[in-house]
Amino acid sequence: MREDRRSASREPVGAVGDHVAVNNFERLVERVAAKAAKSERLQSPISARTLDQAEQMLGFRLHPLLAALYLKVGNGGFGPMDSLLPLAGSPNPDGEEAAVEGYLERIPAADADTWWSWPKGVLPVLDWGCAMLACVDCRSEDGTVLLFEPNAISGQDLSRAWFVDAGSLAEWLETWLAGRGWYEGDVVNDGFDMARWHEASTRL
Numbered sequence: 001m002r003e004d005r006r007s008a009s010r011e012p013v014g015a016v017g018d019h020v021a022v023n024n025f026e027r028l029v030e031r032v033a034a035k036a037a038k039s040e041r042l043q044s045p046i047s048a049r050t051l052d053q054a055e056q057m058l059g060f061r062l063h064p065l066l067a068a069l070y071l072k073v074g075n076g077g078f079g080p081m082d083s084l085l086p087l088a089g090s091p092n093p094d095g096e097e098a099a100v101e102g103y104l105e106r107i108p109a110a111d112a113d114t115w116w117s118w119p120k121g122v123l124p125v126l127d128w129g130c131a132m133l134a135c136v137d138c139r140s141e142d143g144t145v146l147l148f149e150p151n152a153i154s155g156q157d158l159s160r161a162w163f164v165d166a167g168s169l170a171e172w173l174e175t176w177l178a179g180r181g182w183y184e185g186d187v188v189n190d191g192f193d194m195a196r197w198h199e200a201s202t203r204l
Helices: 020-037 049-057 066-071 099-106 169-177
Strands: 122-129 132-136 145-148 160-164
Touching: 020 066, 020 169, 049 066, 049 099, 066 169, 099 122, 122 145, 145 169, 160 169
Parallel strands: none
Antiparallel strands: 122 132, 132 145, 145 160
């Protein structure tokens, strides 16, 4: 199965091998699983075959840590607000579409005459509400977590909608585990601000 995941039709994630990366994340995944087990929304983990099918649909491999979450913790229903999206297939209990379908829906057709675009390899994984999304950049070695905030778009400049929530998926999860996320009721303040995603202009 490992050889299948390295198919030439899908893009690699940095220079980190699957085996090494998953081993490095093992303890973090265990801690996430322990907290996720308390969520009434937690869904059963997916199979390796389901992951492979999802990656075939996307045309790229998930970041190794994100893949480990779906394989070992659950197919959504945990994380911030217990709202990580399912990877593929049916929407979650709130009617929010799965990550794969959400990504494919946002990628314009090659011949589309539109100013809209979406960065390849950036997978939406959580719907914050008000059209805001948490996304994982599966092209980055660390799995940068981005905030897509369409209300910040000016004219047709889509790059203004992208912010860096966390430099890595591991950091984002650690913040959630510690209860220090900006989305926590006792953490939010008017002075909170995120850095813009500087790669947006070249990735869109």
